[in-house]
Amino acid sequence: METTLREVIKQITFKHLKKFKGQVFGQNLTGVGWVAGTLPKLYEKDGVIELPMADVANGGMVTGAALVGRRPFYIIRYQGYNWLNCIFIVNYACKSKEIWNKPAPMFIRGLSSEGGLGPVSTSSHISIFYKMPGIKIYSPMTKNEYTSTYKKFMKSDDVFYVSEHRKSYENKIEFKNSLKKNLDIILMPISVTRFEAEKAKNYLNKNGYKVGIIHLYELKPFVLKKKWISMIKSSKYGVLMTDNDYVDGIIRTLAHKINEQTNKKVNVLGLKDKSAGYTLKTSNFPPSALEIINKIKKIKAKKRL
Amino acid sequence: MSYKNYRLKIFEKASLCRNFENEVFKRVNEKLINFPVYLSAGQEYVPSSIAQIVKDKKQKPLIFGQHRGHSIYLSFGGNIIELIDELLGKKTGCTRGMGGSLSINSNKINMFGHEGLMGSNACMGVGACFSSAKPTIVFLGDASVEEDYVLASLSWAAKKELPILFVVEDNNYAVLTKKKDRRDWKAKDVAKAFKLESYDIDDQPKKIFSVLKKNLFKKPIFINVNTKRLFWHSGAGVDEEVKGDRLTIEKKFLGKKADKIHRNIKKKIENLWKQRLEK
Ligand SMILES: Cc1ncc(C[n+]2csc(CCOP(=O)(O)OP(=O)(O)O)c2C)c(N)n1
Ligand SMILES: [Mg+2]
Numbered sequence: 415m416e417t418t419l420r421e422v423i424k425q426i427t428f429k430h431l432k433k434f435k436g437q438v439f440g441q442n443l444t445g446v447g448w449v450a451g452t453l454p455k456l457y458e459k460d461g462v463i464e465l466p467m468a469d470v471a472n473g474g475m476v477t478g479a480a481l482v483g484r485r486p487f488y489i490i491r492y493q494g495y496n497w498l499n500c501i502f503i504v505n506y507a508c509k510s511k512e513i514w515n516k517p518a519p520m521f522i523r524g525l526s527s528e529g530g531l532g533p534v535s536t537s538s539h540i541s542i543f544y545k546m547p548g549i550k551i552y553s554p555m556t557k558n559e560y561t562s563t564y565k566k567f568m569k570s571d572d573v574f575y576v577s578e579h580r581k582s583y584e585n586k587i588e589f590k591n592s593l594k595k596n597l598d599i600i601l602m603p604i605s606v607t608r609f610e611a612e613k614a615k616n617y618l619n620k621n622g623y624k625v626g627i628i629h630l631y632e633l634k635p636f637v638l639k640k641k642w643i644s645m646i647k648s649s650k651y652g653v654l655m656t657d658n659d660y661v662d663g664i665i666r667t668l669a670h671k672i673n674e675q676t677n678k679k680v681n682v683l684g685l686k687d688k689s690a691g692y693t694l695k696t697s698n699f700p701p702s703a704l705e706i707i708n709k710i711k712k713i714k715a716k717k718r719l
Numbered sequence: 720m721s722y723k724n725y726r727l728k729i730f731e732k733a734s735l736c737r738n739f740e741n742e743v744f745k746r747v748n749e750k751l752i753n754f755p756v757y758l759s760a761g762q763e764y765v766p767s768s769i770a771q772i773v774k775d776k777k778q779k780p781l782i783f784g785q786h787r788g789h790s791i792y793l794s795f796g797g798n799i800i801e802l803i804d805e806l807l808g809k810k811t812g813c814t815r816g817m818g819g820s821l822s823i824n825s826n827k828i829n830m831f832g833h834e835g836l837m838g839s840n841a842c843m844g845v846g847a848c849f850s851s852a853k854p855t856i857v858f859l860g861d862a863s864v865e866e867d868y869v870l871a872s873l874s875w876a877a878k879k880e881l882p883i884l885f886v887v888e889d890n891n892y893a894v895l896t897k898k899k900d901r902r903d904w905k906a907k908d909v910a911k912a913f914k915l916e917s918y919d920i921d922d923q924p925k926k927i928f929s930v931l932k933k934n935l936f937k938k939p940i941f942i943n944v945n946t947k948r949l950f951w952h953s954g955a956g957v958d959e960e961v962k963g964d965r966l967t968i969e970k971k972f973l974g975k976k977a978d979k980i981h982r983n984i985k986k987k988i989e990n991l992w993k994q995r996l997e998k
Contacts (some may be wrong), residue, residue: 437850446831465851465875466871466874466875466878468867468868468871468872468874468875469843470840470867470868470871471845471867471868471871471872471875472841472842472870472871473842474839474841474842474843474844474845474846474868474872475842475843475845475849475872475875476846477842477843477846477849478842478843478844478845478846478848478849478850479846479847479849480846481831481843481846481847482781482847482851482853484850484851486850497784501836501839502836502839502842502843502868505835505836505839506834506836506839506843507833509834510832512817513814513817513818513822513824513832514814514818514822514824514831515815515826515830516824516826516831516832698801
């Protein structure tokens with residue numbers, strides 16, 4: 415049986431604890447669900463540390479653990495809690511290497527899920543980290559991407575924010591970019607929207623469109639590869655980016671960077687600019703395949719006029 | 720060592736801090752230093768006494784200070800020239816000219832810099848202590864201890880029985896707001912509620928010694944030490960004349976020997992500043 419991303423995260427965590435004497439911090443870890451099955455069943459003696467219900471202090475305490483070289487994993491079970499947890503991470507851990515020459519490498523696992531929890535943001539919420547210096551941000555949705563992110567972390571002395579999505583834990587496949595010259599449009603999806611973007615791309619390509627895709631998971635630093643730039647430049651309508659963070663979050667920043675380097679229009683679809691309720695009708699979901707398809711149809715129609 | 724000699728040793732440290740701060744005071748007024756400076760004159764007996772106790776116990780703790788940190792740095796043996804250079808914004812400073820007065824740091828004495836969010840060092844100190852199992856000291860102010868995340872850190876340190884010492888340098892002020900206008904509780908009582916061994920004392924070295932001699936770094940301890948800030952919260956000025964600061968009291972008690980030490984240190988520091996300014 416092929417392994418899932420969930421298994422890979424669990425194995426990486428096990429190795430980090432046992433081989434590298436690392437630590438894993440978080441709230442309500444050692445109980446129901448074991449962080450959606452991504453955490454091996456280990457306890458404080460093995461380095462899995464239950465933190466109190468003190469999110470602001472906890473971010474600082476894990477920073478302390480990082481300062482003394484324990485390379486902690488820090489699990490934030492819903493990214494809505496980033497607001498409280500980010501304070502000392504971005505203001506201390508991320509600055510410590512540059513100011514005091516004391517790195518504080520930590521691997522933050524921020525979990526997101528898809529709507530349904532009302533005003534507590536369950537989707538991605540990494541924009542608040544994004545603008546700060548001294549942080550690296552990744553959003554791996556596949557096994558290879560996750561493994562590569564962890565390897566990078568172990569070679570680095572930076573703070574890593576790893577934006578996960580619960581929906582990806584069952585994933586077994588790897589995504590491939592699909593690019594050629596003179597496409598109509600190129601999708602650049604992030605996080606869980608990559609699954610829907612793939613569906614949209616396949617549908618559109620069967621229906622007379624020429625749609626390419628660039629899967630994004632290395633978000634900061636964000637590097638546009640040369641090949642991507644030339645493919646985007648040769649496309650008819652530029653780029654459509656999708657994300658499960660708010661639409662005025664990091665995709666606008668990334669869109670601007672892409673626009674600067676390609677001179678092409680970059681459209682964005684993310685969480686809507688509204689507060690979410692609990693019901694299907696009132697929740698705030700990331701763009702679906704259908705929404706992506708409709709958006710591309712609209713872009714094309716508008717261009718024709 | 721006789722008790723008087725012990726007090727002399729502490730006096731020597733405190734005198735170094737006081738003379739240093741007096742010199743910085745002058746340099747700020749001369750506008751040689753143009754960023755915010757947090758002088759610790761008047762409060763130096765807190766870190767000096769603790770540093771002496773720690774030294775006698777042959778311990779080398781992790782130190783998490785906050786903005787008013789010159790005396791902490793100097794008491795625990797931080798390099799003076801590097802602190803002068805730091806305040807002059809030189810690359811040879813203890814924080815490579817990036818730390819100013821607020822964010823000083825020293826690898827040599829395990830002192831971690833502060834980033835300016837008051838009280839954050841309690842969280843970092845507790846985390847570092849937990850993960851390294853090394854003895855740790857966190858210095859706070861009487862206002863910083865009010866931060867919710869400081870209280871949460873006290874609670875966790877108690878729960879995990881860490882080898883940590885929390886020191887509140889209680890000068891009664893948050894900038895210029897007095898304690899009585901901010902809260903109706905004593906830090907010591909709150910710490911005690913979290914099951915920490917806790918004390919509220921003044922900055923007599925004898926008192927500090929007596930509360931730390933038994934359990935320092937054997938269990939978490941919280942001490943609120945009442946002390947006096949001689950100068951402005953930030954910058955070089957005087958809010959009101961303070962009478963009876965600890966260094967003056969001790970100097971009087973220790974007599975001629977202390978006078979001589981104080982004079983010599985003053986000269987030494989003036990010369991060091993001159994040398995670094997000429998460089
Ligand atoms: C989180 C935060 N809130 C407010 C401030 C502004 N501020 C700087 S110093 C200070 C007073 C601190 O008082 P205390 O902790 O007693 O230390 P002291 O200055 O008396 O040594 C305040 C309110 C800050 N730097 N950080
Ligand atoms: Mg104060």
